[in-house]
Amino acid sequence: MTVVERREIALVDLLDRLLAGGVVIKGDITLRIADVDLVRIDLNALISSVNAQVPSPFEESL
Amino acid sequence: MTGLRYVYAVCRPFGTPLQAQLTGVGGDPPRLLPHGDLVAVVSHVPEGDFGEEPLRARLEDLDWLTAVARAHQGVIDALTTVTTPLPLRLGTVFRDDSGVRTMLEARDEDFHRTLDRLEGRVEWGVKVFVEAEQPEQAPAAPAPKPASGRDYLRQRRQQTKSREDLWQQAEILATDLHRILSESAEDSRLHAPQNPALSGATGRNVLNAAYLVPRAKSEEFVERVDRTKDGIPGIRVELTGPWAAYSFAGEESAGKESA
Numbered sequence: 001m002t003v004v005e006r007r008e009i010a011l012v013d014l015l016d017r018l019l020a021g022g023v024v025i026k027g028d029i030t031l032r033i034a035d036v037d038l039v040r041i042d043l044n045a046l047i048s049s050v051n052a053q054v055p056s057p058f059e060e061s062l
Numbered sequence: 063m064t065g066l067r068y069v070y071a072v073c074r075p076f077g078t079p080l081q082a083q084l085t086g087v088g089g090d091p092p093r094l095l096p097h098g099d100l101v102a103v104v105s106h107v108p109e110g111d112f113g114e115e116p117l118r119a120r121l122e123d124l125d126w127l128t129a130v131a132r133a134h135q136g137v138i139d140a141l142t143t144v145t146t147p148l149p150l151r152l153g154t155v156f157r158d159d160s161g162v163r164t165m166l167e168a169r170d171e172d173f174h175r176t177l178d179r180l181e182g183r184v185e186w187g188v189k190v191f192v193e194a195e196q197p198e199q200a201p202a203a204p205a206p207k208p209a210s211g212r213d214y215l216r217q218r219r220q221q222t223k224s225r226e227d228l229w230q231q232a233e234i235l236a237t238d239l240h241r242i243l244s245e246s247a248e249d250s251r252l253h254a255p256q257n258p259a260l261s262g263a264t265g266r267n268v269l270n271a272a273y274l275v276p277r278a279k280s281e282e283f284v285e286r287v288d289r290t291k292d293g294i295p296g297i298r299v300e301l302t303g304p305w306a307a308y309s310f311a312g313e314e315s316a317g318k319e320s321a
Contacts (some may be wrong), residue, residue, distance in 0.1 A: 009302070010261060010263075010302075011131065013302050014131045015260075016254075016270065017185075017272075017309060017311075018131050018135070018149075018274075018308065019152055020309075021151070021272075021309040021311060022149045022152065022153065022174075022252060023072070023148055023149070023312065024150075024151050024312065025151070058164045
């Protein structure tokens with residue numbers, strides 16, 4: 001096993017925190033972004049679009 | 063000033079000015095909006111990007127989301143050097159300053175309680191991966207071609223078995239590691255395992271955890287993670303941080319999973 005410390009912050013680590021963490025506040029406009037479920041839906045769409053462009057290397061082996 | 067207000071964080075007042083060249087979301091420098099004994103850190107953002115409808119569409123645009131996320135993180139990072147910020151979720155937007163003030167007032171008690179809880183703490187991220195391909199268990203000689211169907215099946219069974227063993231080892235390791243690290247942390251959260259297509263990381267993510275650790279105990283915590291090095295081949299542990307306490311900014315009770 002190896003322990004790796006990355007220098008540059010990976011986007012995915014950032015999104016874990018910025019989209020699932022942080023204080024949730026309903027803004028004025030209430031973008032409903034604060035709503036975790038909506039963010040998940042958006043992110044799912046995002047992930048599937050990424051999936052389509054960059055096929056996972058593991059699909060064949062799993 | 064026109065535009066909407068994008069709020070990064072809520073802090074207690076701090077004496078040190080923010081770095082002059084710091085730019086926030088959309089290139090606008092973050093500004094301090096004090097109200098009572100709290101300060102909101104805000105940028106002015108265009109309604110064309112951050113209004114309800116455009117923002118929803120924008121979130122599907124990975125490049126745009128990346129830029130916003132990095133800018134948000136840049137501001138939180140800068141704040142972390144001068145205070146303990148309470149980070150807000152990405153995309154918290156108000157119509158104007160008075161909307162932000164109203165929010166500060168309404169949540170005043172919560173903010174103070176959470177700021178007290180997080181004061182002097184940072185977050186560390188620990189992930190465990192099972193490598194996608196075993197480093198090919200490098201047979202010295204090329205694997206013999208199966209002489210028969212039975213040989214072939216036996217080889218397949220062995221491969222499957224070693225794969226299952228590795229999964230089991232990974233699960234045990236992840237569980238142990240999480241227990242050990244939780245003991246040296248004040249709080250922990252389990253995030254959903256990361257999608258390899260989005261992370262670009264090799265291997266499957268079996269643990270994606272965050273730990274709340276006092277700054278003063280961070281070195282000790284990192285050493286604990288380092289000590290997991292004694293090895294199971296094919297399993298990788300990654301450490302990220304220190305982060306502002308994003309995963310602990312909510313009001314959930316201790317140990318609640320976010321995933």
